Amino acid sequence: xxxxxxxxxxxxxxxxxxxxxxxxxxxxxxxxxxxxxxxxxxxxxxxxxxxxxxxxxxxxxxxxxxxxxxxxxxxxxxxxxxxxxxxxxxxxxxxxxxxxxxxxxxxxxxxxxxxxxxxxxxxxxxxx
Amino acid sequence: xxxxxxxxxxxxxxxxxxxxxxxxxxxxxxxxxxxxxxxxxxxxxxxxxxxxxxxxxxxxxxxxxxxxxxxxxxxxxxxxxxxxxxxxxxxxxxxxxxxxxxxxxxxxxxxxxxxxxxxxxxxxxxxxxxxxxxxxxxxxxxxxxxxxxxxxxxxxxxxxxxxxxxxxxxxxxxxxxxxxxxxxxxxxxxxxxxxxxxxxxxxxxxxxxxxxxxxxxxxxxxxxxxxxxxxxxxxxxxxxxxxxxxxxxxxxxxxxxxxxxxxxxxxxxxxxxxxxxxxxxxxxxxxxxxxxxxxxxxxxxxxxxxxxxxxxxxxxxxxxxxxxxxxxxxxxxxxxxxxxxxxxxxx
Numbered sequence: 001x002x003x004x005x006x007x008x009x010x011x012x013x014x015x016x017x018x019x020x021x022x023x024x025x026x027x028x029x030x031x032x033x034x035x036x037x038x039x040x041x042x043x044x045x046x047x048x049x050x051x052x053x054x055x056x057x058x059x060x061x062x063x064x065x066x067x068x069x070x071x072x073x074x075x076x077x078x079x080x081x082x083x084x085x086x087x088x089x090x091x092x093x094x095x096x097x098x099x100x101x102x103x104x105x106x107x108x109x110x111x112x113x114x115x116x117x118x119x120x121x122x123x124x125x126x127x128x
Numbered sequence: 129x130x131x132x133x134x135x136x137x138x139x140x141x142x143x144x145x146x147x148x149x150x151x152x153x154x155x156x157x158x159x160x161x162x163x164x165x166x167x168x169x170x171x172x173x174x175x176x177x178x179x180x181x182x183x184x185x186x187x188x189x190x191x192x193x194x195x196x197x198x199x200x201x202x203x204x205x206x207x208x209x210x211x212x213x214x215x216x217x218x219x220x221x222x223x224x225x226x227x228x229x230x231x232x233x234x235x236x237x238x239x240x241x242x243x244x245x246x247x248x249x250x251x252x253x254x255x256x257x258x259x260x261x262x263x264x265x266x267x268x269x270x271x272x273x274x275x276x277x278x279x280x281x282x283x284x285x286x287x288x289x290x291x292x293x294x295x296x297x298x299x300x301x302x303x304x305x306x307x308x309x310x311x312x313x314x315x316x317x318x319x320x321x322x323x324x325x326x327x328x329x330x331x332x333x334x335x336x337x338x339x340x341x342x343x344x345x346x347x348x349x350x351x352x353x354x355x356x357x358x359x360x361x362x363x364x365x366x367x368x369x370x371x372x373x374x375x376x377x378x379x380x381x382x383x384x385x386x387x388x389x390x391x392x393x394x395x396x397x398x399x400x401x402x403x404x405x406x407x408x409x410x411x412x413x414x415x416x417x418x419x420x421x422x423x424x425x426x427x428x429x430x431x432x433x434x435x436x437x438x439x440x441x442x443x444x445x446x447x448x449x450x451x452x453x454x455x456x457x458x459x460x461x462x463x464x465x466x467x468x469x470x471x472x473x474x475x
Contacts, residue, residue: 007138016145023149027156046171046195089264102350102359104170106177113170113177123350123364124181124341127372127409128333128379 040080043113069110173198176332184325223294240420241283248424249395253300254280261391262380274398308334309419312371334373354407362467371415375422376407403429412442430454
């Protein structure tokens with residue numbers, strides 16, 4: 001310890017700390033990037049048309065979604081759903097709220113899909 | 129002199145420290161990019177949701193190819209609803225010359241039918257249309273209607289002469305029990321020719337596991353809890369690759385007077401299969417087999433289902449109505465029950 005204090009001056013130690021700090025600043029986001037960020041991804045004809053960070057929703061809102069058939073989608077904090085649709089079978093509406101990683105609802109006649117994704121997941125895919 | 133040495137050592141330590149820091153950053157960056165170079169997409173094809181998670185180069189292009197291929201399978205080969213498809217041609221004319229691909233699928237389905245004693249039967253078309261479970265005109269048919277439809281349900285009446293397929297009078301083919309698996313096999317061919325490093329593809333819940341997972345570990349597959357919601361898993365399978373399909377009584381259900389009728393029909397009775405299993409998950413290298421065997425095993429139940437799996441070198445997980453879980457030998461160290469409502473049993 002004594003020899004070390006002779007080896008490094010106070011300014012050197014500050015320099016080392018600065019290097020470590022800069023390194024840390026760059027490393028931390030890469031390590032904690034897998035935060036539980038629940039995202040709803042909306043697709044029409046296989047093309048991603050919208051992404052919604054469900055955890056960041058403060059006020060509930062609704063919007064119109066689709067092309068061949070139109071659905072009303074409702075978004076609340078942590079969840080999303082097809083609220084109403086003009087398609088014949090209403091399978092999309094009956095799917096209810098989507099709030100967990102992998103939750104998926106689809107309107108086959110309108111060729112739309114809403115899927116909830118999270119980086120933080122124990123499983124890669126569900127078999128059902 | 130002493131002072132100079134100390135100065136040098138200090139310089140080297142500082143340089144080494146800086147190099148280590150930069151290397152750490154680069155390694156972290158490479159790992160980070162490797163994990164995030166992912167193309168995740170959902171689409172609609174073959175009357176179901178397709179989801180793919182592809183790692184490595186060219187993911188966008190491959191997802192487009194997958195959709196095209198699934199549409200080709202639906203429109204040219206499999207769908208009895210599309211009049212130009214091979215199956216629709218056979219159904220409407222009683223006989224048709226079709227592609228070698230279609231003949232191959234039919235032959236493989238017949239092999240499962242034979243070995244399962246008819247628990248899987250692709251001539252179930254008349255019967256499945258009668259029930260139309262999951263369709264617009266779903267209903268419980270009368271016993272007479274079922275008896276009549278059963279007369280048309282017998283895979284032994286299918287005759288194959290080179291590329292000509294002939295079915296029995298009034299018979300209708302329905303490849304619904306293997307369509308998703310066939311799509312998984314087709315997806316595998318496309319991924320084999322790609323520059324991707326790994327990926328998973330789900331065709332309406334039947335899945336293909338291909339290549340390497342970015343972290344080098346096994347793919348983790350959630351097996352749906354048959355009594356839970358769509359993303360609740362009762363257990364997790366760890367697998368390197370292959371195809372996995374599940375048949376369960378929760379999927380496509382018709383409820384009449386408080387009674388549930390699921391879509392997996394027993395070709396012998398004409399009614400939804402009741403074999404005390406509520407879900408069967410099959411693992412095989414072949415998507416077609418995993419899909420077809422999951423239906424056959426659901427109809428057969430756990431004991432006969434296990435015997436059938438041995439014939440095809442496939443593995444399976446059977447969940448019974450009293451929530452016992454029976455796992456074949458090859459999956460014992462690969463499957464873990466997560467939901468404590470279920471009890472793992474030694475087969």
